Structure formats: structure tokens, C-alpha cells
Amino acid sequence: MTKIDVGSELIYEVRRSTVFLFKIAVGQTNHQRIEQETYTFDPMQNVEDCVVGLDGNRLQRVVVDPCTLKIQYNATVELTPDIEMQLDVQESNIAQVPSDVLTYLNPSRYCESDLLGRFAFEEFGQVPRGFQRVQAICDWVNTHLDYTPGSTTSTTTAADVLLQRTGVCRDYAHLAISLCRGLGIPARYVSGYAVDLQPPDFHGFMEAFLDGNWYLFDPTKLAETKGLVRIATGRDAADVAFATLTGDAVLKSSTVWATAGSINDANQGNSAVSTA
Amino acid sequence: MTKIDVGSELIYEVRRSTVFLFKIAVGQTNHQRIEQETYTFDPMQNVEDCVVGLDGNRLQRVVVDPCTLKIQYNATVELTPDIEMQLDVQESNIAQVPSDVLTYLNPSRYCESDLLGRFAFEEFGQVPRGFQRVQAICDWVNTHLDYTPGSTTSTTTAADVLLQRTGVCRDYAHLAISLCRGLGIPARYVSGYAVDLQPPDFHGFMEAFLDGNWYLFDPTKLAETKGLVRIATGRDAADVAFATLTGDAVLKSSTVWATAGSINDANQGNSAVSTA
Amino acid sequence: MTKIDVGSELIYEVRRSTVFLFKIAVGQTNHQRIEQETYTFDPMQNVEDCVVGLDGNRLQRVVVDPCTLKIQYNATVELTPDIEMQLDVQESNIAQVPSDVLTYLNPSRYCESDLLGRFAFEEFGQVPRGFQRVQAICDWVNTHLDYTPGSTTSTTTAADVLLQRTGVCRDYAHLAISLCRGLGIPARYVSGYAVDLQPPDFHGFMEAFLDGNWYLFDPTKLAETKGLVRIATGRDAADVAFATLTGDAVLKSSTVWATAGSINDANQGNSAVSTA
Amino acid sequence: MTKIDVGSELIYEVRRSTVFLFKIAVGQTNHQRIEQETYTFDPMQNVEDCVVGLDGNRLQRVVVDPCTLKIQYNATVELTPDIEMQLDVQESNIAQVPSDVLTYLNPSRYCESDLLGRFAFEEFGQVPRGFQRVQAICDWVNTHLDYTPGSTTSTTTAADVLLQRTGVCRDYAHLAISLCRGLGIPARYVSGYAVDLQPPDFHGFMEAFLDGNWYLFDPTKLAETKGLVRIATGRDAADVAFATLTGDAVLKSSTVWATAGSINDANQGNSAVSTA
Secondary structure, X not given: OEEEEEEEEEEEEEEEEEEEEEOOOOOOEOOEEEEEEEEEEEOOOOOEEEEEOOOOEXXXXXXXXXXXXXXXXXXXXEEOOOOOOOOOOOOOOOOOOOHHHHHHHOOEOOEOHHHHHHXXXXXXXXXXXXXXXXXXXXXHHHHHOEEOOOOOOOOOOHHHHHHHOEEXXXXXXXXXXHHHHHOOXXXXXXXXXXXXXXXXXXXXXXXXXXXXXXXXXXXXXXOOHHHEEXXXXXXXXXXXXXXXXXXXXXXXXXXXXXXXXXXXXXXXXXXXXXXX | OEEEEEEEEEEEEEEEEEEEEEOOOOOOEOOEEEEEEEEEEEOOOOOEEEEEOOOOEEEEEEEEOOEEEEEEEEEEEEEOOOOOOOOOOOOOOOOOOOHHHHHHHXXXXXXXXXXXXXXXXXXXXXXXXXXXXXXXXXXXXXXXXXXXXXXXXXXXXXXXXXXXXXXXXXXXXXXXXXXXXXXXXXXXEEEEEEOOOOOOOOEEEEEEEEOOEEEEEOOOOOOOHHHEEEEEEEOOHHHOOOEEXXXXXXXXXXXXXEEEXXXXXXXOOOOOOOOO | OEEEEEEEEEEEEEEEXXXXXXXXXXXXXXXXXXXXXXXXXXXOOOOEEEEEOOOOXXXXXXXXXXXXXXXXXXXXXXXXXXXXXXXXXXXXXXXXXXXXXXXHHOOEOOEOHHHHHHHHHHHHOOOOXXXXXXXXXXXXXXXXXXXXXXXXXXXXXXXXXXXXXXXXXXXXXXXHHHHHHHOOOXXXXXXXXXXXXXXXXXXXXXXXXXXXXXXXXXXXXXXXHHHEEXXXXXXXXXXXXXXEEEEEEEXXXXXXXXXXXXXXXXXXXXXXXXXX | OEEEEEEEEEEEEEEEEEEEEEOOOOOOEOOEEEEEEEXXXXXXXXXXXXXXXXXXXXXXXXXXXXXXXXXXXXXXXXXXXXXXXXXXXXOOOOOOOOHHHHHHHOOEOOEOHHHHHHHHHHHHOOOOOOHHHHHXXXXXXXXXXXXXXXXXXXXXOHHHHHHHOEEOHHHHHHHHHHHHHHOOOOEEEEEEEEOOOOOXXXXXXXXXXXXXXXXXXXXXXXXXXHHEEEEEEEOOHHHOOOEEEEEEEEEEEEEEEEEEEEOOEOOOOOOOOEEO
């Protein structure tokens, strides 16, 4: 059991009435308990708290009049160790995959598994099935891509990345997800906070469904999976943008942090902090 | 209230043990009541009936050993007229869209609304908002595309179609959906049966979310919306394939029919029938 | 007859032995006479001067050892007015197009005229043929794109631009060229200097082949065609990059200028100058 | 020295006056001498014989009124063995590549070497340079693609093929060309006839420029390079289509043949013949 302090601060210049959809609050799951949480809007706003979709993602919707808007989110989260990672975990036969998981075999906006299936089979068809095959995919992605901020955009897809061989965390995750789905392994995108991520920022990683459970992988290897705190889950980055806005507002600054705390040292003074 | 007889017959040559996921049975919704239904597999199979996803799509999963497999589906469906189509139906403000509908604003595999937003605004930004704007989009798609069987494949996207200007029903729907989402109007894909469709086949159309309700549109104008019987709903065609299979099987024939019946004439002898 | 002073200065940090191919010197054509020209490399280099391709583009090849390399190019060019632009100039029948011009009907890397032909016919099929049709294409491109530096990259194509509706000079030219070719009008890319371009930079524009001659068009409308001084001609930007390098060197600064001079005022003190 | 009989017969239904550009006659090069040649149009036509481009491609232009047009081409060609293939042939340093060859380093419509450069370096950067590196590229293409007629279209590019891993001769050539260019090796597309090709058809292959000469490669390995008879050379398939037509005509049948003849047996009775 680990205790982790996470948080983020976003400052927007809102120029006319704007509808914001935020996904920055951590999720409540079997493996992740929110011990305490504060979520403040300055100036104060009327915030609608929603739980959406099959995966129960949290979403805050707020309509903001022109102002300088500062959002601050803080949480202390208790992570129960996930099922122990073991190389002998098997892939689920598609005949046994729970029906609600089947949707994570479909191609999605940034994960064109329908295009990459042949490549996946050629490269990973002979790798022993199960946890180690997903691990082999993540290793391959990690080895063959260069982590290059600025080399991709918000519309870059897994197929683009497979060709150009550069990207950032979301691109690594998209490619790994696509290769899994191409092999018949359900896979999904997870946004979150990551302890000791350098530079600190929101992170994107993935989960593969194996033998009845979802297993976390970070193809960038920039963070340890035991330090990953989930915000939201989706088919790909299209579903879990930290903020979606309709109107006219500009992000002026963004600060994100995540520190492994302890019972005696819950203060976040030592956390890694970025300002983008 | 209309009564419609629909059905389909699929014949597969199954060469080795194959897992099939079928989406050919009609959905049960507020506007669509299944009066009677038969669903037969020959040879008989152990069929798992699932209801999946937020939209409650029905899905039949079956593992089939080598054989010639014949699936026949028949249903009589009672359609309650949808909310009357009216040009003065308004668009929902994004601040009011129910949270579970928000997902239908996201781009998806075949509907790259993130790429087509500027085009959508340029072409439809000045059209009065609401039902008539969606109608204008469907009219535009209908006018600017040529319905050309064989001109697209299962991986063709809305952006491809906007450039090449040809496609079939799924392509028409994908483009209309993308343009709606690009304008902030939630939109989704619907697969179904369509009365008097020529040539008879499974059909693909769309729904837009306006003023609190989903409204049906068929951008191909090949069928009247009052003769559309829903099978499944999804983000795009990736979610509602009539059959997905893992193993080795070949579709040998496919026959689809849909006829407006009446209380006294429920026999399907007059139905349009295709054999592909 | 106009006299124009043009020039550019490029500074590179060369980190290891690098082969440069430069295309920054103006071309010698029927309509463009080089009155004087200086081309200096500091430190001095062994420069190979080539004339390449069907269009007689000039190219300087030089192998540079590690250093800070400064290239300065200056020329005074006398432009003889091109054939007078007239709306009644006709398109050449493909049966009469000179055989060496036929190549400019083929699709090329950034001009996928094979993809955009249907769009071109739909949008411009009814426009009276000839000069005014090319003008209509350029007007359309100018109206429907937003000139947005940074919105495209060196691999952006005409099809991308037609969808996203933003770009810079090369994107405008690529789209106009593609639409011309799609209609059977030979068209090619021209790089050059442009009087009074704001901000000053190398410019990209296009030529269409009509009634036996090449006619200049600038779809960006950022410069007058009578102030366009040609450097090189090609199928698209792939053929006329101002510098191509193999090795390891970084462009530290680039300054470009072009001023309409006069017999009494050949000094370039008033020229618009940019430093990028 | 080998003597080869090649030929083709094309039959078109011409519905209205149509301009044809044919590239089916073999080229005259240092390594390829046309011993005899017949080229007939039935009904007879006024044929314009052109030699176009840097590579001296032959092109026949003809304007045909409505009719059933039958074109028959026959040639006996004497091939002088190309420079002996040797694994120790070196790559040309870009500083020494003749200036007119430089154009074959540029990306082109179906060969996006600008997108595939990183992949090329990653996969072939460590392979010893020279003939054997091009051979390694062709071997890789041959091993990793499935030759699947119908799996690609006339607009499929090298990047598409690298992802989908299927294609036909033109796709194999496009991918190999792109990878060569990505590594700085000039490469171009060659269309031609191929002895013993099964099924008989026009063939597409490639040339790489090494140590001052162009070397032939057939990445499909469907024909021996010593049995390849050149028709035309270009950047990619866009430049060498066997027929381009403007008007309204439909290809009704196409027959292609190529046989290694001998002094005593110049008849073509044993040639492989296809009718498509």
C-alpha cells in the first residue's frame, strides 16, 4: 500500500463565456482510494460533477464568464498494489473476454489497430502469449521510438508514429494499444499522475486485459507503474483530454505534481513541480 | 405506429474453430418494440447473448467448430413514431448536454472530427442552428458524394471521403457525423435494417443529439427514416460490425430483408431480398 | 521592364563535414536577366555550380568542414514583363501540350492531384476554361485557407491542407497546383524572391501552362506577380528546397530581401529585411 | 548478350474523342538495343512519337475518335549484360553524385522518403553500405510484404504499404525506392516487360544509383533482372503509367508477353501470355 500526493494547477485567461470539461481529478477504483481531496476554482464557480461512461470517469463541467480562472486540484491517494505482475499471466481467449471489454478490441481515433494488425502479427505473432507479449510490445515501442517533445501534435495517430518513430507519452501508449488490439488483446488508454515523472506533467499510459484483469503498462518507462495514479480511462487520448473547452480561453500556465508520501511526511514540499 | 418485418440470413464456411460476434438482432428501445423474433443457428450452437455498452447493443457470441454455418434472424418490430421531425428543434448547448452524451462529441476511428472542424465551421457555421443545420449537413453530403459501391474499403475514413467524394452508406454517415461533431453537435452511428432499401442490405445511418433527444438522419436518402429499424449504435462503424470473427471462416452468402408489414399481412413474401 | 535587387544571407553552425545543396541563386530565363550577382561563402569554399533538370535550375554544391558558415547572395535582376495577363488566354488542349510539359500533369509528393481530381471537377468544372479558371482556383484557395505560420510542416500535402484549411505559401501553391493538374492544366511550383513580401522570406508560388506559355500566379496574394523573381522550378517544394544538407549543421539565422530598384537607386538600403 | 521478344496488345472501347498517352514501347539505352519493332493501331491513327524528360522516355500520343481501338506492340530487344552485379559496389557519396541524379533523392508522390527516413536508418543504418545494402532493402521488402493482387490501388503509397504489408510489384518497388532515398541512395522506378513473369503483365521494378551507375533490382523476385526489358523510367509509377487517357474510353482487354528468344528461335509461340 502506497500513499501518493498528486495535484495540478491550471490558469486560464477566459475571454468570453466558455464551457470547460475537466478531467484532472483522480478516479476511485478497487486499487485506488482517495483519502482526501480538494478542488478549488478561483473565482468560485458552479461546478457540475459527472461520472461518465462505462469506466466511470469523473468529469467536471463548468461555464465560466470572462476572468482569469485558476483551478487547483489536490488529492492524497492510497494505492493498493495491483495484482502482482507475473510473466505467466495468460491472454484471455476472445470467447471468454467479458462482453463489456470487447469494445477495447475496436480501432479508435488514434489507435488504428485495423491498419496495424498485420504488422503486429508479423512482429509479435511468435512471441509467447500473455503478459510477456504485452511486455514485448511495450519494450519494442520503447526501443524503436525516440521520446521527442514537439514531434507530434494532438492529431497524430499510432500509424503516424509507427512510421516516424518519434513521439511523447500519448503516442507511445497509442502505438502499444494498437499493437495489442491488432493481436486480439483488449487495450485501453489511461491518463494520470505519475510519481517522479521528469519533467512533471500529466501522463498517458495504457492497460491491457489479461486473464480477467486489466494490467498497467507504461511504454515510455518514464515512471514506475506502482507510482501511476489514474485519472480517467478511454479508448485513446480522445476520451481523456484533461480539459476540453468551447468558447474562448487560453491556458496561461499548468503545473502538475505527484510525490510518494508517507504517513509522517504527507507534505508535498519535496514534490517535483513543473510549470509549462 | 408501423409494423416492420426484418431479417437476414448468413452462411459461413467455417474452416477451423472460430469465435463469432454477431450484431444483427434489432435493438429494444423506446421507439422500437420487438413483437416477435426468431434466431436460429444451423447446426445448433451454444449462443451467448450479451448486452454491451452504454447504448445497450445486443451481441451474440458463439464459438463454432468447422462446418457450414447458417444463421437466420427474423423479427417483427413495432416502431413508435419518433419525436416529430421539426425544423425548429434546437441544438443543445454543450453546457446542457447530458454527460453520457458528451462522448459522442469525441473524434473516433472513422470520424476525424478533430481534422474536419474548420471545414465544418466554414461550410455550416452560418447555417441557422438546430435540426435544419444537421439537415443541411446531410443534404450537402448527399449532393457532394457519389454513391459508388466498391469505391471505399473497411478502413476508409470521413476525411478520405471528403477528399474523394465517393462512398457507400457507412461513408455518408461517417462524414455527416464528423461534420456534426466538428460543430459541437453530438452524433453517432446506427446500423440497421431499412425498408425498401435497394439493393437490400444492412444499412448504416446516423443520429444527432438535438434539444435533449436523438434524431435519425439517413444522409444517403436511400431509405425513409420512418422505415429504419435499429440494430446497434456506436461511435462509428468500428462499433457495430454485423459480424466480427476470430479464427478462419468465409462468408459464402448474405441475404437481408425489410418490409413494412401490416396486421393482416405479416408475411414477408413481398419483401425485397438480396443475395450477396 | 523592372529592376529588382534580391538577396539572402544564411548562417550555419557546421558540426561535422556536411554536404550542402543550395538553391538560392536566381534563374536565368527569357523573362529574367541577371544584371549582376555576387555569391560569397565565408570561410571560402570550393563551390560546384550545377544546372540541373529540364527546367535548368541552378544548384550550388559544397562540402563544408566544421565551422560557422556564412553564405551571402546578392543579385540585381531585370524582369521583362511576362506575356500580358489576360482573362481570355485559353487552356491548352492536352493533345497540343508540348511533350515535355506533360510531366507537370502527374501527381507529385505534395500535390496529390490523383486524389483531388473529383473535388476539382466538382468545384471548378463549370468555370469557363482558361486563365480565369486558374484565377478562380487561386481565389478559392486564397479565400478558403487561413495563412497561419506554424500550422503546417515540411511534410504537409495539398490534401492535408484542403482538409485543415490553414497553411503558408508553399501550402497555398501546392493546393492550387493540385487542383489545376486535377483539371488537366499543367502546373508547377516556383520558389523565389518577392518584392515587399511581409515578413520578408523566401517565397513559394506557382505557374500554370496555358495556350503555350507558363503563367505565374501567387495564391497567397502576398506579393504582386510582377515583383516575383524566380529561383527554381519543380513539381512541388520537394524539388526546390533552398538548402538540403547531409551531415550535421544547424541554421542559425536566415535573412532575405527583395526591393524594386531603379536606375538611380540601386542601393538596397530601403529593402525589407527579416531575420529568422 | 540476350535476345528477348516482348509485346503487348491493348483493346479499348472508345466512346468519345479521347487523347491517349501510351508508354508501352521499350526504351533505347546503352544496355538495350531494339533489333526490330512493330507498333500498330487498328483502326490506323495519326500517332505522335515523343521522347520526354531527362531519362528519354518514349511516349506515343494519339487522339482517337469513337471506335474499338486495338493497339499491338512487338519488339525484339538485345540486352547487353549490365555491369556485373557485385556485392562490393559502393554507394556514391552525395558530394560526387552527378547533379542530374540528385533529383532521385527527392521524395515523390508514391515514395515518401521524407517520412520513411528514420525507419530506413533504424533498419538499415548498420548494414554495410553499397550494393549489399540495396540488396538487403529488397530482401526485407520481399520478406515483409505479401504479394496480394487487389490489396492496393493506384493511389497507394510506400508509407501505406509499409503499414499494411501487402501489395503488388509497383508497391514493392515504391517501398524499396523510398527506403533507398531515405538513406541517401538515389533510386528510381522502372516499368517494363519481364521474361517468364507469372502471370504475364507489365512489370514494375527499380534502379539504385551506386558508384556511378544505375543498378537494377526487382524486389518482388518474380523475375530475373537479366530478363527485365525497360519501357520507361521515372520517380515512381506516376511517371510511367502504360496508358493515360483524357476523354472516355474503357480498357476491354490487355495481353502482355515476354520470352527469351534465341537466334534460331525468334518466334513467340512459346511465350507466356495473359489476358486481363
